[in-house]
Amino acid sequence: MKCHGCGADLQNLHQSKIGYSEKLTNQYCLRCFKMKHYKVVIPQEITPAQFTEQLASLLVKPNELKHRLFYYVIDIFDIELSRNHYLETLLANEKVTILVNKVDLMPKAVKRLKLQKYFQDLFATSPLTNYQVFLVSKNNTNSLKFLQKQLEKQNTNEQYFIGHSNVGKSSLINALLKQNKQSENLVTAPSFHTTLNFLPVKINDYLTIIDTPGLNREDAWNYYVTPNDLKYLHFQKELLQYTYQIESGQSLIIGGLISVNFSFPAEQKIDLHYYAYQHLDIHRTKTNKSNDYLQKHQLELHPEPQAELINNHFLTYQPKIDVKTKRFDLSLGNLGWINVPNIPKLNITVSTNINLPSRSFQNLLTVRKPLV
Ligand SMILES: Nc1nc2c(ncn2[C@@H]2O[C@H](COP(=O)(O)OP(=O)(O)OP(=O)(O)O)[C@@H](O)[C@H]2O)c(=O)[nH]1
Numbered sequence: 001m002k003c004h005g006c007g008a009d010l011q012n013l014h015q016s017k018i019g020y021s022e023k024l025t026n027q028y029c030l031r032c033f034k035m036k037h038y039k040v041v042i043p044q045e046i047t048p049a050q051f052t053e054q055l056a057s058l059l060v061k062p063n064e065l066k067h068r069l070f071y072y073v074i075d076i077f078d079i080e081l082s083r084n085h086y087l088e089t090l091l092a093n094e095k096v097t098i099l100v101n102k103v104d105l106m107p108k109a110v111k112r113l114k115l116q117k118y119f120q121d122l123f124a125t126s127p128l129t130n131y132q133v134f135l136v137s138k139n140n141t142n143s144l145k146f147l148q149k150q151l152e153k154q155n156t157n158e159q160y161f162i163g164h165s166n167v168g169k170s171s172l173i174n175a176l177l178k179q180n181k182q183s184e185n186l187v188t189a190p191s192f193h194t195t196l197n198f199l200p201v202k203i204n205d206y207l208t209i210i211d212t213p214g215l216n217r218e219d220a221w222n223y224y225v226t227p228n229d230l231k232y233l234h235f236q237k238e239l240l241q242y243t244y245q246i247e248s249g250q251s252l253i254i255g256g257l258i259s260v261n262f263s264f265p266a267e268q269k270i271d272l273h274y275y276a277y278q279h280l281d282i283h284r285t286k287t288n289k290s291n292d293y294l295q296k297h298q299l300e301l302h303p304e305p306q307a308e309l310i311n312n313h314f315l316t317y318q319p320k321i322d323v324k325t326k327r328f329d330l331s332l333g334n335l336g337w338i339n340v341p342n343i344p345k346l347n348i349t350v351s352t353n354i355n356l357p358s359r360s361f362q363n364l365l366t367v368r369k370p371l372v
């Protein structure tokens, strides 16, 4: 028997291992039962490499007799970090539907067609050769109806929802269950590695979808914030656009995590648009005071870093502005993104006193063409 929440094989021998349940006839393992009913985050001892292997072995062994389809889910609020380039290489010759999830977070004024084109272009430089893009959200009925139609058209029970952990694979399948008046069995959470095994889910008489464990994310803000503040990284409210007129030598401090510092030839001010969660703490200060401010207040700001990860020294990274568009986005993963004018001699640095590998810090910051 598999747990209906996470797909793990139920076992009643080892309480600390995956799939433990007192009775093998239970619908849920103990972990899922607690996560579902008490909304607590329960990390599970897992070896994420196994998930990748499991998925890789499925992908490298093409079964010509079977008609398999892959739905590669990414998170519109965390585009760069929710992509998995290894997975894209494995999928290169498969027919792939890219589900750009969580579009409910985008401001209503943003044209859906424009977003569609953005992702179509973005994936043109990926290894994928046969793909289509759908914009979806567990909170958007129209997108779910459209998705269900597409899924039902395929005459196969081998349709896999795959991708990184936390992009919302199980949430989308739950939303399809709800649309079909079934109970939303799958367990979902703002923490990583909720689904632990492949799990076929019957949506209706014509449609079964296979949920899969999310691939491991090497770099994510989730690893550095207090568990209680994961809600600042995963939320259900439309993003707000904050506009700042910034002078050279000013910084924006974001949560208790980073300071983004701007410098450019004096005299002028620049307009920045920050797209962020409405409850995120953003504070403007002079760059020469920003480190002091962060150190002094960081345990009062949200998202709050884990206290034991705070260092005495600051790590600074200067993202390379390598796009030619008039404006660009400095994407900060699921802390949102700052839309900046691409003026000559603009210098942006980002500092943190969180103890994180400098490679990870770089990966958490991306310069890209403007999303909106
Ligand atoms: N705003 C918004 N949040 C979403 C959406 N879909 C999922 N989420 C949130 O994203 C987080 C992760 O969702 P899950 O469904 O558990 O993600 P998953 O891909 O199944 O993760 P794993 O099981 O670890 O692979 C949860 O906090 C969800 O509430 C969406 O369409 N919109």
Ligand SMILES: [Mg+2]
Pocket (backbone or CB within 6 Å): 169, 170, 171, 187, 188, 194, 195, 211, 212, 213, 214
């Ligand atoms: Mg899941």
